[in-house]
Amino acid sequence: MIESLSLLGAGGHSARGVDFTALDIRTTGLRPGHVVELAAVRIRPDGSIAGELSTLVDPGPGVSPGPAVVHGLTRGDLDGAPSFGAALGSLLNFCRGSVVVAHDLRFVTAFLDHEVSRIGARVPVLPGVGTSDAARTAVQLPNYRLATVAHAFGIPARPGQSALSGARTVAQLVSTLFGRHGFTFATPPVLPALPQFAVGPLRPRPDVPVAEPGWMAEAVERVVAGRNTDAYLDLLAGVVADQHLSADEVSALAALAAEAGWPEDRVRTTHQRFVHALQEIAERDGVVTAEEARGLRHVATALGVTGVDPQPTAGGKPMRVLVLGTSVAADQLRARVLAEGVQLAKKLTASVTHLVADPSVPADEPRLARAAELGAAVLDVRAAPVALGFEPPPLRAVATTPDRSMRVLGGRVLMGVGLLLMFLIVIGMFGGTPLAGGIFIAALGVGALLGGWWITDPAPR
Known part of the structure; x- marks a missing residue:
C-alpha cells in the first residue's frame, strides 16, 4: 500500500509544493494483525494543518483489542465502530495528492497491507516517508522513539495513547525535517490518481490531553x-x-x-x-x-529484575538543560543533551540549571531573564557544548589583539637592546674592557635576546 521514498539532504528534489499526510495507528500487537484505531493529519507545504481524520476500528466480533495498557482501548470502545474496510475509503480520500508519512513506516505499512489483503481490496501504491529513518541521518540520539525524536526537535506536541496524538506529532516532525533541516527527495514523488472512494461514518476517540510525563x-x-x-x-x-x-x-x-x-x-x-x-x-x-x-x-x-537497589542521595541538584530555538544547531544540541544522558527540560522551572538559546531567540525573550533570576546559567548555543562539559575547552589561540601587537613590539625592542649590548661588548673587548665587566654585559645581552624571543614567540604555552 505504501512505497518508501529515498531522501537526501540538500541537492535532491525539493518538497516545495508537496502536501504530506501523517499517519498513525493503534494495533492488536507487535506482529501484523488488526488495526483498532487509525488517524491522519494533512499538512501543507507552509507547515499549516489542512485537516484531520481519526476513527476507532472494529477488528471483528470477538477479536481482542490487544494491549489496553498501551493504547487504552477496550472491547467495549470498539463495538459499533466501523470496520477497516468501511474506514479505508475515507483514509484514501484524505491521502489523495499527498506523500504519506509515518514514524515507523515499516510497522504501519505491514499492518495496513495485512488489513487490505484480508478484505481483498485493491489499493494503488502511495509514496511514503519514514520520519524515524530520516531522523537517524539528522541527529544522533540514544533511541528513535517518536517521543524522543519530537523532544530533540523541540516539537511541543507529544504522542499519547491515541493515534491522533501520534499523527499530530509526526506532522510537525516531517515539516521540521523538510523545512529547517532541508531534506529533499532522491527522485520526484509520483502521486497516483486515486478515484473518489465511498465513505461511511467514522467514530473518532474523544480527544484527551496528553498528561505531563514523569x-x-x-x-x-x-x-x-x-x-x-x-x-x-x-x-x-x-x-x-x-x-x-x-x-x-x-x-x-x-x-x-x-x-x-x-x-x-x-x-x-x-x-x-x-x-x-x-x-x-x-x-x-x-x-x-x-x-x-x-x-x-x-x-x-x-519486571523480575534483581540487583537494583538505588539509594537516595542527600542534597545536590542534577543538571537539567532547556534549549530554546528553532535552528538546526538547537536540534543538534537537544539531541546531544539526551545522548550525554543529561535531563532535557521541556519548559523553564526552578529545576533547570542551564538555559541555552540560539540566534532565533529574541534578546527580550522573557525566559532569558527569568532563568537568570532562578539561578540558571544562560548560554549561547555555540558555547554550550564546552560549558556543559560535553567537549574540552579549545586550545588557546595565538593572540591577534592590540595586546599581542604591543607584546611583539616590546619583544623586538628587547632583542634590539640585546644585539646592541653584544655589539658594544665586542668593541669594548678590543678596547681593553676588563674581562669581568665584559662577561657581565654579555650576560645582559644574551638575556635580552632570549627574553625578547620568548615574548614574540607565537607558540601557545
Whole structure:
C-alpha cells in the first residue's frame, strides 16, 4: 500500500509544493494483525494543518483489542465502530495528492497491507516517508522513539495513547525535517490518481490531553536502544511512564512479547537491560531522589529484575538543560543533551540549571531573564557544548589583539637592546674592557635576546 521514498539532504528534489499526510495507528500487537484505531493529519507545504481524520476500528466480533495498557482501548470502545474496510475509503480520500508519512513506516505499512489483503481490496501504491529513518541521518540520539525524536526537535506536541496524538506529532516532525533541516527527495514523488472512494461514518476517540510525563518517561528518552528494539521499548516506556507497574500490565507485556515470537530469555534480558539502563541514568548526575529510587525498585520488582537497589542521595541538584530555538544547531544540541544522558527540560522551572538559546531567540525573550533570576546559567548555543562539559575547552589561540601587537613590539625592542649590548661588548673587548665587566654585559645581552624571543614567540604555552 505504501512505497518508501529515498531522501537526501540538500541537492535532491525539493518538497516545495508537496502536501504530506501523517499517519498513525493503534494495533492488536507487535506482529501484523488488526488495526483498532487509525488517524491522519494533512499538512501543507507552509507547515499549516489542512485537516484531520481519526476513527476507532472494529477488528471483528470477538477479536481482542490487544494491549489496553498501551493504547487504552477496550472491547467495549470498539463495538459499533466501523470496520477497516468501511474506514479505508475515507483514509484514501484524505491521502489523495499527498506523500504519506509515518514514524515507523515499516510497522504501519505491514499492518495496513495485512488489513487490505484480508478484505481483498485493491489499493494503488502511495509514496511514503519514514520520519524515524530520516531522523537517524539528522541527529544522533540514544533511541528513535517518536517521543524522543519530537523532544530533540523541540516539537511541543507529544504522542499519547491515541493515534491522533501520534499523527499530530509526526506532522510537525516531517515539516521540521523538510523545512529547517532541508531534506529533499532522491527522485520526484509520483502521486497516483486515486478515484473518489465511498465513505461511511467514522467514530473518532474523544480527544484527551496528553498528561505531563514523569521523570521515568523522560529517562526512557535517554535509554540506548537498537533499531530492532524500539517497538518493544515503546511498549515498556508507555507502561512505566507513570512509574507504576501492575500485575495486569506485566501480563499484557508478556503476552505481547510472546505473540511477537520473543522467547522468554530474550524478554528477560530486555527487561534487565532496560531497568539497569534506567538506574544508570538516574545515578549518572550523582543525585538520586527518593522518588527515583522508589520508582526504580518498584519497576525492577514488577519486571523480575534483581540487583537494583538505588539509594537516595542527600542534597545536590542534577543538571537539567532547556534549549530554546528553532535552528538546526538547537536540534543538534537537544539531541546531544539526551545522548550525554543529561535531563532535557521541556519548559523553564526552578529545576533547570542551564538555559541555552540560539540566534532565533529574541534578546527580550522573557525566559532569558527569568532563568537568570532562578539561578540558571544562560548560554549561547555555540558555547554550550564546552560549558556543559560535553567537549574540552579549545586550545588557546595565538593572540591577534592590540595586546599581542604591543607584546611583539616590546619583544623586538628587547632583542634590539640585546644585539646592541653584544655589539658594544665586542668593541669594548678590543678596547681593553676588563674581562669581568665584559662577561657581565654579555650576560645582559644574551638575556635580552632570549627574553625578547620568548615574548614574540607565537607558540601557545
